[in-house]
Amino acid sequence: MTTLIQTISRWAIPLLLLAITTWGISQKVAIYESFVEGAKEGWQTSLRLLPYLIGMLVAIRVFQHSGALERLITLLNPLTDWLGFPREVLPLALMRPISGSGSLALLTQILETYGPDSFFGYLAATLMGSTETSLYVLTVYAGSIGLKRTRHTLITSLIADIAGFLAAFYVVLRLFA
Amino acid sequence: MINYIWFFMILAGVITAASKGEINLVTEGILKGSEQAVLVAAGLIGIVSFWSGMMKIAQDAGLITALSRLMGPIARRLFPQVPPDHPAMGALLLSMSANFLGLGNACTPLGLKAMSHLQELNKDSETASDAMCTFMIITASSLTVIPSTIIALRSAYGSLNPTEIIGPIAITTSCSTLAAIAVDRILRHFK
Numbered sequence: 001m002t003t004l005i006q007t008i009s010r011w012a013i014p015l016l017l018l019a020i021t022t023w024g025i026s027q028k029v030a031i032y033e034s035f036v037e038g039a040k041e042g043w044q045t046s047l048r049l050l051p052y053l054i055g056m057l058v059a060i061r062v063f064q065h066s067g068a069l070e071r072l073i074t075l076l077n078p079l080t081d082w083l084g085f086p087r088e089v090l091p092l093a094l095m096r097p098i099s100g101s102g103s104l105a106l107l108t109q110i111l112e113t114y115g116p117d118s119f120f121g122y123l124a125a126t127l128m129g130s131t132e133t134s135l136y137v138l139t140v141y142a143g144s145i146g147l148k149r150t151r152h153t154l155i156t157s158l159i160a161d162i163a164g165f166l167a168a169f170y171v172v173l174r175l176f177a
Numbered sequence: 178m179i180n181y182i183w184f185f186m187i188l189a190g191v192i193t194a195a196s197k198g199e200i201n202l203v204t205e206g207i208l209k210g211s212e213q214a215v216l217v218a219a220g221l222i223g224i225v226s227f228w229s230g231m232m233k234i235a236q237d238a239g240l241i242t243a244l245s246r247l248m249g250p251i252a253r254r255l256f257p258q259v260p261p262d263h264p265a266m267g268a269l270l271l272s273m274s275a276n277f278l279g280l281g282n283a284c285t286p287l288g289l290k291a292m293s294h295l296q297e298l299n300k301d302s303e304t305a306s307d308a309m310c311t312f313m314i315i316t317a318s319s320l321t322v323i324p325s326t327i328i329a330l331r332s333a334y335g336s337l338n339p340t341e342i343i344g345p346i347a348i349t350t351s352c353s354t355l356a357a358i359a360v361d362r363i364l365r366h367f368k
Contacts, residue, residue: 008323012278017231020231020235020240023238023240024235024238026238027237027238029237034230035230035231035233035234036230038229038234039233040226041229042225042286043222045221046222047218047222049218049221050214050215053217053218055183056214057211058206058207058211058214059186059190060186061207061209061213062190062191062203062206063186063206065190065202065205066193066194066197066202066206067194068186068193071189071193104326107327111330111331111334112334115334115335116330116334116335117337117338121331121336125327125330125331125342126342126345127349128324129324129346130319130345130350130353131319131350132316132318134318137288137313137317138317140221140285140289141289141292141309144289144292145295145296145302146302147304148303148304149303149304149305150179150310150313151304151310152360152365153305153313154182156314156357156360157313157318159356160318160354161353163352163353164318164319164349164352167348167349167352171345171348171349172345
């Protein structure tokens with residue numbers, strides 16, 4: 001099963017590449033010209049989102065690097081203890097929406113310390129796999145087209161993340177505890 | 178809201194660093210953050226261009242229209258404001274499919290492509306449209322059904338059954354995505 005899934009994920013992109021070009025050729029599309037035409041936009045898109053990324057990543061780095069994130073976790077411990085949510089996994093839950101690489105590092109640490117088949121291991125992996133780096137997605141998506149007002153997207157994403165964390169906790173508790 | 182969160186991160190960072198007597202941490206954070214932003218944006222240039230090119234082929238070959246017709250019913254429910262035969266619909270579907278399959282570095286480029294098509298339909302180019310909000314919120318809530326990175330990690334750390342995690346992740350990700358859609362439906366009516 002593991003190897004099957006890993007094979008699928010290794011093959012998916014190459015097959016997609018082959019499928020699109022094959023379909024294009026069979027429809028008599030000038031695929032190379034089409035490709036170049038489309039690829040022109042990538043440059044502009046990436047440059048447009050740079051200021052958004054700088055603003056967001058600087059704030060996140062300052063927040064993390066100064067130790068403010070750790071302090072926030074300590075402050076939240078009483079609340080999560082009351083909910084029964086393990087302290088060991090709380091840093092991951094807080095890091096998840098703001099930093100993809102940061103949360104991956106935390107997940108790795110948990111898997112290493114407690115093992116992948118432990119309760120913490122299951123909870124951390126479920127959390128990580130079922131949520132996204134919301135803040136990054138919103139910054140990059142809105143930035144790429146120069147949106148200034150993103151309305152209710154941020155608050156909704158944070159609510160969805162919290163729903164995801166609670167669901168992960170409940171599901172893992174029911175299945176593996 | 179984004180303004181307050183941004184300010185909160187900066188304020189908390191400066192206060193914490195000052196209280197620890199290590200104010201230089203703030204300066205280091207600024208340097209590292211801006212450097213990382215440039216690296217991320219530069220890294221995106223190539224791959225976004227590549228998938229934009231592939232999307233253009235798919236569009237010219239009518240593949241996107243075919244996909245829209247196939248998955249139309251669900252998509253029309255989620256994005257009633259987007260005409261079914263508009264390129265935006267195809268881009269939305271492709272991007273969501275890539276997320277579903279956990280296609281890693283194809284997801285963001287396809288998502289950005291969808292955003293730029295949605296912008297063509299947007300009346301006020303500086304304010305997110307309803308369709309954009311729904312799309313960003315769904316993507317940010319994660320749609321992944323095949324979490325290949327996590328399975329690989331579990332396997333690397335000696336799990337007896339690395340794929341066992343697919344079930345809980347599928348249930349959890351459905352919960353968070355449904356919550357996202359529901360809250361979006363409610364909050365979009367408030368200014």
